[in-house]
Amino acid sequence: MPDGIEAGAVRRTRARAAALAVTGGVSVVLAWLEFVLIRQQLAVGLWIIAAAVVAVCLVASDARKHVAVGTSLGSVTVVTQAAWLVTGFHTLWVIALTAAVALGFFLLASAWAGRSAASTRRVATALPAGLAATIALVGSAAVVGMAADPAPLVRSLHALGQSNSFEPDAQTATTVVDGARLTSDVEYGSTLPNSFLDIYIADDDPSVGRPTYVTVHGGGWIVGDKTDGAPSADSGGASWAGPMLDAGYNVVSVNYAFAPSYRFPTQTIQLGQAMQFLEANADGYGLDMSRVVLAGTSAGGHIVGNYATVQTNSDYARALGMEPTMDRSALKAIVFESAALDVGRAGAPQSPSPSNGFFFDIAARNYLDTTDAAVLAQANVIDNITADFPPSFISDGNTGTFPDQAAELSAGLDRVGVANRLNLYSKNEARLDHSFMSVDSEWTDEYSRLKIEFLRGIV
Structure with missing residues (x-):
């Protein structure tokens, strides 16, 4: 293969990896924001739908074997997010957040795999990326868990401070x-x-x-x-x-x-x-x-x-x-x-x-x-x-x-x-x-x- 064609392919692969990484990161961050910004859930939800549509388009252009996973996650995100915004049904919101987060990590993983195909993976970049991914995974699990049921969070806080007790703080x-x-x-x-x-x-x-x-x-x-x-x-x-x-x-x-x-x-x-x-x-x-x-x-x-x-x-x-x-x-x-x-x-x-x-x-x-x-x-x-x-x-x-x-x-x-x-x-x-x-x-x-x-x- 001529050097010019090979270099062009590498650039296209890197550009695609960058697009996947940006879209995946945006999807995860938007899911977090929808959980935190209660008053702005409609606006953030629409942005999540837009990001999922972009993700489906990016994934659909890929002929690799995991394309069905990405398109399925994107479709679930769009459908459940739209249904949540229309109905306000809480279970749909939890499913939509889960799908948006899963889609985001799928895109990030795809971007990393694409990058690896275009260049040699170095420990210097792999370790920080792995740490960031771990933190993001933990944070996302917390977001989805609290969206489903915030009671464990409050019970944990009670274990550290004020809680229910049948004993007074002091004697009368x-x-x-x-x-x-x-x-x-x-x-x-x-x-x-x-x-x-x-x-x-x-x-x-x-x-x-x-x-x-x-x-x-x-x-x-x-x-x-x-x-x-x-x-x-x-x-x-x-x-x-x-x-x-x-x-x-x-x-x-x-x-x-x-x-x-x-x-x-x-x-x-x-x-x-x-x-x-x-x-x-x-x-x-x-x-x-x-x-x-x-x-x-x-x-x-x-x-x-x-x-x-x-x-x-x-x-x-x-x-x-x-x-x-x-x-x-x-x-x-x-x-x-x-x-x-x-x-x-x-x-x-x-x-x-x-x-x-x-x-x-x-x-x-x-x-x-x-x-x-x-x-x-x-x-x-x-x-x-x-x-x-x-x-x-x-x-x-x-x-x-x-x-x-x-x-x-x-x-x-x-x-x-x-x-x-x-x-x-x-x-x-x-x-x-x-x-x-x-x-x-x-x-x-x-x-x-x-x-x-x-x-x-x-x-």
């Missing part, structure tokens, strides 16, 4: 913190883990009748603690408890069992157990349980919203197989702080924050363990409110959080004639993140002032 004790009497780690139930709460009595004086502000912490239903937001030395700052104690409330902070070991609606049931305990032991702690405000942050906002729905919507309570656990007349108001009200959209916060969207989506899937539309609808606080729902103060930030859901809840309460106040801020005023009310700022101070003002007219 009463101390004075910033002038308030704190009785900590009170066990309110024995059937579910993390059934402990803290009670703050304003001015260390249980003889004064005050309304009770019961708060449920956030953390995506998978982490968090009742001590989050405990009274600080500057009670007018970021602490939720300090302003409420100063405003004449006693405060109760409640822990609950974590998903995925305990899933919706377990946390709603558990909050009912806490409320029954507080009612039964109100006199002993100096609590007035005839005037109760329920507050929840992020995931806690969903729990208190769902609990309030059970207390006020008998059809909904029957659908969940639950019964009210407190007198409706005693439930004076609800406070929603960056609440995830529609769990099905938890992975799509407004003003996209990829990290928040990814965490919220993983957390929500652990909480519900389903993508079934009927279950998602059942867990949607916004769609299940009635005219008996308590007056509500609804607030959220504007970056990486759920102001759209807050506005929808407010509009829904307006339609059924329930008093509410929507407290949102534009980005022209300030950039406020998810649960901004947990960070010391002038906006937190204003939030506390407006919340207390709203409650003053109701409680």
Whole structure:
């Protein structure tokens, strides 16, 4: 063969290998991005389809024996990805991710084989390539595994830190913190883990009748603690408890069992157990349980919203197989702080924050363990409110959080004639993140002032 023809063949082989490598790498990276960028799944999914079409064209032009494998993987990727984007059926998404990753590695392997045919494989390039391939394989296996079921990831995190336990962090004790009497780690139930709460009595004086502000912490239903937001030395700052104690409330902070070991609606049931305990032991702690405000942050906002729905919507309570656990007349108001009200959209916060969207989506899937539309609808606080729902103060930030859901809840309460106040801020005023009310700022101070003002007219 003449040298010119041989050199041309080598160049064509190398160019083909490069095209296969680029397309394969793009396919793998796009699959990872579709898993992580929850809000951009449609756009990324279309790019995956485009990459798969290119891959099929590249593979189909090859007469080697493995061409059927490549075209089959490409076809499966295109079909399942398109079906997922149209139907939203979760199993199709997992299959599409698996096919896209498999296609990518097939193309990369083909590129390496083509390169080897055109040049001598050297250890200097083989070792780094092998290491990169191993890392990519492990990462891809993790992506596909978490797409199929994120529960093992969260269980691993629980093994390293906060987890479900029937033992309190410390023995029940009463101390004075910033002038308030704190009785900590009170066990309110024995059937579910993390059934402990803290009670703050304003001015260390249980003889004064005050309304009770019961708060449920956030953390995506998978982490968090009742001590989050405990009274600080500057009670007018970021602490939720300090302003409420100063405003004449006693405060109760409640822990609950974590998903995925305990899933919706377990946390709603558990909050009912806490409320029954507080009612039964109100006199002993100096609590007035005839005037109760329920507050929840992020995931806690969903729990208190769902609990309030059970207390006020008998059809909904029957659908969940639950019964009210407190007198409706005693439930004076609800406070929603960056609440995830529609769990099905938890992975799509407004003003996209990829990290928040990814965490919220993983957390929500652990909480519900389903993508079934009927279950998602059942867990949607916004769609299940009635005219008996308590007056509500609804607030959220504007970056990486759920102001759209807050506005929808407010509009829904307006339609059924329930008093509410929507407290949102534009980005022209300030950039406020998810649960901004947990960070010391002038906006937190204003939030506390407006919340207390709203409650003053109701409680």
